[in-house]
Amino acid sequence: MRRLTLVMTHQCNFDCKYCLQKHEDVFMPVELGEKAIERMRQELLSESSRKDSSDRSSDDPEETSSTKVQISFYGGEPLLARDRIEHLVKYANERIGGMPGYSVRYEITTNGLLLDESFLSFAKKNRILLALSHDGLAQDQVRLARGGKPTREIVDQKLEMLLRAFPETIIMMTIHPDYVDQVADSIAFFHEKGIRSVSLVPAHGERVSWTEEKFRRFSQQMEKVKVLYERWNQGDGYFRVIPFENKIRNYIRQKDADSAMCHFGCHKLMVDADGKYYPCSHFIGRDGFCIGSVEDDVDEAKIRTLESRRVEPEICRACDLRFRCRHTCACANHGHTGSMAEVSALQCEYEKLTIRLADEAAAAMIREENPRFVERMYKP
Amino acid sequence: MxxxxxxxxxxxxxxxxxxxxxxxxxxxxxxxxxxxxxxxxxxxxxxxxxxxxxxxxxxxxxxxxxxxxxxxxxxxxxxxxxxxxxxxxxxxxxxxxxxxxxGEETVDTEEVYWAGGMDTYTEETDYMIDGDVAVNTEPSET
Structure with missing residues (x-):
């Protein structure tokens, strides 16, 4: 297990209109974070010794190159636990970064409000990827501060500060169904600011309501996003619309769209603020989805039980796009429908839309013999 | 829908x-x-x-x-x-x-993206970002 996510707090200084998280004053004790990192270290040591004993004579350069380990800090708003994060980064640098053959890097998704130059300097020094949650032109309607104050002005200032330190900052955009008409203009706003990577996902859950009409308008916006994506990747341009790029990349590599997702603790492990393990951010605190704890280790039997419930939805078995679609992603399904084995109509339509638009954009860029795009996508 | x-x-x-x-x-x-x-x-x-x-x-x-x-x-x-x-x-x-x-000529690879693996922040990465997104869906195996 080479990816670990520590939920530093359930508390948040924002009150976004689609957010389903309970804003409780729960923070991960530093000692618990250290224990989780120590667990990870022990596993890596076992893995390393297994590898040594199975192939001591390997001259394969890949065997001797450093293994990348990722630790993410999640919330609520993780920067509310900034001191603890700084402590745990230093701790992980010593305990894992110091192991021969391993390098550790970090990731934080933040709403940006608490970013300052001092933290950015710390992030730069420690290879922390900062992803900024920002809903573009809908920010003031959707992502309000606690107490209902708008946040766009201050977050835009933070974005500029962030971009000065990290030109490759990634924007995480959530689409609220009531504000779908601003999606393309929002992407244009980010591009103008200097952003080069945007991820976007439709909001789901009981706090939002998608209708056919809203989705139709969203589709129109995504058509415009596709045009922008093609335009901004011409010549020396470079702009990633991550949902498109993932579809294109997976097709080119003939990979099942779900193959690299969480898969119940196989690819990453989520540690809640109380030390309990969950397979994914979506399942944190949900009854029946705890898969162990820092104190008791991973419950393999529980993972197998959950995995057995993650079956391909019946209706999808007749679909020829199923290998390119995230229809078996347990957390996405559960988030939309309450069942791991059922896909929502929203998810289904969104997958069809992104696959079609991604394919159209890729074909157009290849027809234009765009060397930068081809090199990016066809890197072995 | x-x-x-x-x-x-x-x-x-x-x-x-x-x-x-x-x-x-x-x-x-x-x-x-x-x-x-x-x-x-x-x-x-x-x-x-x-x-x-x-x-x-x-x-x-x-x-x-x-x-x-x-x-x-x-x-x-x-x-x-x-x-x-x-x-x-x-x-x-x-x-x-x-x-x-x-009409084709040799492709110029763009070192900014590919050289050095994960050594600099600006390179394309295989980070997983929690909250439904894989920035690059390829799990890091090395």
Whole structure:
């Protein structure tokens, strides 16, 4: 297990209109974070010794190159636990970064409000990827501060500060169904600011309501996003619309769209603020989805039980796009429908839309013999 | 909104990595040339009335063409394990693939993205970001 996510707090200084998280004053004790990192270290040591004993004579350069380990800090708003994060980064640098053959890097998704130059300097020094949650032109309607104050002005200032330190900052955009008409203009706003990577996902859950009409308008916006994506990747341009790029990349590599997702603790492990393990951010605190704890280790039997419930939805078995679609992603399904084995109509339509638009954009860029795009996508 | 299975979707008109590798390794042509040539052959096959120009076919046609064979005779679809038959083009002199191959130059790789793996922050990464997003869906294995 080479990816670990520590939920530093359930508390948040924002009150976004689609957010389903309970804003409780729960923070991960530093000692618990250290224990989780120590667990990870022990596993890596076992893995390393297994590898040594199975192939001591390997001259394969890949065997001797450093293994990348990722630790993410999640919330609520993780920067509310900034001191603890700084402590745990230093701790992980010593305990894992110091192991021969391993390098550790970090990731934080933040709403940006608490970013300052001092933290950015710390992030730069420690290879922390900062992803900024920002809903573009809908920010003031959707992502309000606690107490209902708008946040766009201050977050835009933070974005500029962030971009000065990290030109490759990634924007995480959530689409609220009531504000779908601003999606393309929002992407244009980010591009103008200097952003080069945007991820976007439709909001789901009981706090939002998608209708056919809203989705139709969203589709129109995504058509415009596709045009922008093609335009901004011409010549020396470079702009990633991550949902498109993932579809294109997976097709080119003939990979099942779900193959690299969480898969119940196989690819990453989520540690809640109380030390309990969950397979994914979506399942944190949900009854029946705890898969162990820092104190008791991973419950393999529980993972197998959950995995057995993650079956391909019946209706999808007749679909020829199923290998390119995230229809078996347990957390996405559960988030939309309450069942791991059922896909929502929203998810289904969104997958069809992104696959079609991604394919159209890729074909157009290849027809234009765009060397930068081809090199990016066809890197072995 | 409807949740309806898609039957016979439009097949991407760009090649897979294995097709490109096959062409560029066997014929020592630059990657960009291989990608655009296969894309062109897929489009050409489709324009000849074969709406089943699926993945694999473009690469196979191109391989035949480069081997000096008639590219629009029967082409076996290897990757998917079934057989497709392509019709003769009406005007073989308008073959866009040849133009693509002849006019191609070596691809400049962009070191900013690929050199050094994860050593600098600005390189393309395989970070997973919690909250439903994989920035690059390839899990890091090394």
């Amino acid at each position: 409807k949740h309806e299975p898609v039957r016979k979707p439009v097949i991407p008109s760009y090649p897979t990595l294995s097709q490109v590798s096959k062409i560029s390794c066997m014929k020592s042509i630059p990657k960009l040339a291989a990608v655009t040539a296969i894309t062109a052959t897929i489009a050409l096959a489709a324009s000849c009335g074969d709406d089943k120009s699926s993945k694999g076919s473009g690469a196979n046609i191109l391989m035949d063409m480069m081997a000096g064979k008639d590219p629009f005779a029967t082409t076996e679809e290897i990757l998917e394990g079934y057989v497709e038959v392509y019709t003769e083009p009406t005007d073989p002199t308008t073959d866009p693939t040849e133009e693509v191959l002849m």
